[in-house]
Amino acid sequence: MNDTKPYEPPIIQVDDFSFFYGDKQVLHNISMDFEENKVTALIGPSGCGKSTLLRNINRMNDLVPGVHHQGDIRIDGTSLYDPKVEVISLRKRVGMVFQKYNPFPKSIYENIVFPLRVAGRNSRSELDETVERSLKGAALWDEVKDKLHQSAYGLSGGQQQRLCIARAIANRPQILLMDEPCAALDPIATLKIEDLMEDLKKDLTIVIVTHNMQQATRISDKTAFLYLGNLIEYGDTAQIFTNPKEEQTEAYITGRFS
Amino acid sequence: MNQDDIPTQEQPAYQPKPVPKRFLVSKATLWCDRIMTKLIIGGGFTVIVAVFGILFFLLAVTLPLFKEAEVLEDVKTSPVVPTDGSWGLDASGKRPYLFRHGKEIDFLNQEDGTLTPVPFTLPDNEQITAYTYHSGLGLYPIATDAGKVGLITVKSGLNGHGDPDVETGGKPEVKVGELYPVTESGEPIGKIIGLTYADAGDKKVFVTLHQDADKVRTFVMSLEQSRSLVSDGELEPTGYFELSEQIDGKPSKILANMAGDGIVVVTDKNEIVYFAFDENTETWNKKQTIKQAFGNDEGISVCEWLFGDMSFVLGGKNGSLSIFSLYPQTQADGTTTRLFGKTKEFEPLNGPITHYISSYINRSFLVTSPTQMKLCYGTTADTRWEEPKLNFSPIQVVGNHELTSFLAQDAEGKLHRYSVDDKHPESGTKALVGKIWYEGYDAPKWMWQSVGGTDDYESKISLMPLIFGTLKGTFYALIFAVPVALLAAVYTSHFMPASVKKVVKPLMEIMASLPSVVLGFFGALYLAPKMEDKVPAIIMMAILIPAVAILFAWFWTTRPIEWRNKISHGLEYIVMIPVILIIAWVCWCYLGYWVEEPIVDMVRGVMSLWGSGDFQGTTFPELWRNGFDMAYEQRNSLVVGFIMGFAVIPVIFTISEDALSNVPPSLIAASEALGASRWQIVKTIVIPIASAGIFSALMIGLGRAVGETMIVLMATGNTPIMDWNIFNGMRTLSANIATELPEAAQGSTHYRVLFLGGLILFSLTFVLNTIAEIVRQRLRKRYHIV
Secondary structure, eight states, X not given: OXXXXXXXXXXXXXEEEEEEETTXXXXXXXXXXXXXXXXXXXXXXXXXXXXXXXXXXTTTTTTSTTEEEEEEEEETTEETTOTTOOHHHHHHHEEEEOSSOOOOSSBHHHHHHXXXXXXTOOOHHHHHHHHHHHHHHXXXXXXXXXXTTSBGGGSOHHHHHHHHHHHHHTTOOSEEEEESTTTTSOHXXXXXXHHHHHHHTTTOEEEEEOSOHHHHHHHOSEEEEEETTEEEEEEEHHHHHHSOSSHHHHXXXXXXXX | XXXXXXXXXXXXXXXXXXXXXXXXXXXXXXXXXXXXXXHHHHHXXXXXXXXXXXXXXXXXXXXXXXXXXXXXXXXXXXXXXXXXXXXXXXXXXXXXXXXXXXXXXXXXXXXXXXXXXXXXXXXXXXXXXXXXXXXXXXXXXXXXXXXXXXXXXXXXXXXXXXXXXXXXXXXXXXXXXXXXXXXXXXXXXXXXXXEEEEXXXXXXXXXXXXXXXXXXXXXXXXXXXXXXXXXXXXXXXXXXEXXXXXXXXXXXXXXXXXXXXXXXXXXTXXXXXXXXXXXXXXXEEEEEEEESTTSSSOOEEEEEEOTTSSEEXXXXXXXXXXXXXXXXXXXXXXXXXXXXXXXXXXXXXXXXXXXXXXXXXXXXXXXXXXXXXXXXXXXTTEEEEEESSOSSXXXXXXXXXXXXXXXXXXXXXXXXXXXXXXXXXXXXXXXXXXXXXXXTOSXXXXXXXXXXXXXXXXXXXXXXXXXXXXXXXXXXXXXXXXXXXXXXXXXXXXXXXXXXXXHHXXXXXXXXXXXXXXXXXXXXXXXXXXXXXXXXXXXXXXXHHHHHHHHHHHHHHHSOHHHHHHXXXXXXXXHHHHXXXXXXXXXXXXXXXXXXXXXXXXXXXXXXXXXXXOOOOSSHHHIIIIISOOOOOSSOHHHHHHHHHHHHHHHHHHHHHHHHHTSOHHHHHHHHHTTOOHHHHIIIIIHHXXXXXXXXHHHHHHHHHHHOOHHHHHHSBOOOOOOOOTTSOBOOHHHHHXXXXXXXXXXXXXXXXXXXXXXXXXXXXXXXXXXXXXXXXXXXXXXXXO
């Protein structure tokens, strides 16, 4: 299961991975490596399997009835499907931000400290420190520092999504998965989140699913194009968007089909 | 440019373009829409009207319970009549009569005030020396100068409704009964100056006061009817007795009770002496002397029986009014005897109590002072009606059998006629919720015993034991149902695989539709006898099942992760169920019996530390009964808790499971992605968000338990007692209605009190649901749930 190559394994290694919902295969033998401290964008038309791939990286698909997989995904060289893997611990390592912002019906403060609380860390100073760090990290600190104990539902949509990002990075995960994080936001809020990702990738590896070509070019270092469950092309963002090797990629990025 | 010119110019009027046909709505659609809207609104209003209709119906039935008595004076006909003699009143209250001159009874025509005398004669020309009037029986007990006593029976010729009697054709009749000598020898002793009479069916008792020189002597003579199969037999004197030696002072008033075994004598020294008949020695023995009955030197002016002859009403010369009842009292030597004691005290009247009349169908009575009249009820000590400023001073007051009408004669001879309308005297706030000192009991109590075997039964209609029973049943049902239902709901909604949930949920809903009569039947006839000797087993199960489950869960967490990952999430029950079943079986069949004796011995050991360990028995019921001195019934709250819990579980389960499942999946995904365990998600996210729904589920379950009838009716024993003891029974409001309504006469106090129970149930559920809704709305707002 473990490659004993002389070099460091890539942080996320997808190895001949196939995924099935019941009889329906949604991912076909995908193999790709994600690089550390980079933003990798997954693009492709609806139903191409990019969200499924993303959700497999922290095993969020586990509880869907009737799923099974072939192949492997490894983080830092350890298989996610190793019988020794504790899923809860995996998810602490791999954070996730969803398409629709989903703060808890609690205060801003409690939202952010949630991952610490479930880990049993309740020291007041640590919590305060985390809140400030995460909110600053999510570029939300200045906007909410005076209302930390008010309900998170009082924030605007963009602020709520940044709060979710702050919450996701509160426990300092290694990897942050973002499933169309800007789909429900207006352009200004989108811009703020894109700026934020630029800062975040200093500490994190980000995998983002997006439908927005411009966004992918703006924020990602690498881009993967998926189509009908197959990985069509994977490479540097500049190369994919300026000089795609595959015809399908070109057709997609130029908007000839979607 | 002239603006006015413009309109004058001929221009074709603007015609709006017709709406294309495909955009038009057909008339039928619009009509249908209108009709359905009205129908739906109408339906909604009908529901509201129905609910309020029930409320108003219940109120209309129960409100008369709180009405005071209505006493009206008939001012049209107040004839002036002679003041010499003693008035009586027939059962209908329409034909008063006057016992006069010792030789005639004059019947009064109330319209014109004329008297129709009906004379009577005594044998041997005997003269009447003393007489008294018994309004309950409508007769005059008399005593003659020959030392004999007898009865003069008056038949007014009217039946109870005041219509002419079929037998007599409306003609009044007076009948002189046989006279019996008071002494065994038949010789008169002095002059009889007073007498009283009691009719105990087969036994009649005359008590007479004789003026013998300067002494007043008291004699008791009893007559008994020796019934045989063929005839009623003759009344024959069976006992002569003199009480004089046992009485200190001159008797001024004597009472003999209906049972013929008790005599109360009031003396001029203001002492009350109580005599009881001893069946074995056939003698009358002094049992009790009450001195200073009012607690001070106030003299006794009135002492008369209250209906049922278990209590007498005592009126004082300063207006004090109290009731003394027979109840078991512990003597100095440790024995318990039934003696008279003061049980009730009324607000004093503003002058000496002069007259007393009482009803012979309930405990209503009327007392007067020279300027006041008061209608009271004995059981509750309530004042039902009062005339605080009487404009005449009555010299005679007489009432009919039921005390629905009474007469009061003033000094000028004018007869004031009153009618009394008091349909529910035994009711009222005090009777329904207050503690009352009932006859025969040694302390005030909350009791429900609405009907008894005898006519003079004192009905006990306190709703407190029933409300208590309802709460007790609900409490034990919920204590069992809530944890089971909620844990099951949490497990089903967030741990169980969807495929299993698909089976479990409909099964629980089928459980909800089980008829409660089946559950009640099962509980009363199968479970209750089974559980009777299984209490240690049940206790062991209550301890061991959760303990083993927790232990097993802990053991599971210590297994290597490879093992745990093999059994996918939510299938832990496959391992858990056999473990729990084995534990339950072992407890039920073996362990309960094994631990029973050691536990009882241990408790005995602990109890002997303070010296109460010397009780009989080795089983749990015996420990409970003898050791703890508490009741242990087969049909007890534990059985009801189980069975009613069984009925409540599906209700709570279904609703709270829905609430838990409806927590937005996005929030669960969010917390999952943040590394929370299943339980942490449930605890910190799911339960707070579902709390509104869980709360409704609990309230609806509570409502179901409160209103549940068949189960409690069948499995509780229906004993209206106030005891939290889990091994004792209870009676709930709903079961009470179910048991007693079929035998309650429509419109009677009993019937109305049962409806009051219904009203309480109605308001209880109404209040519960209102609270539930308010809290639910608040929680919803707090957790932003739509």
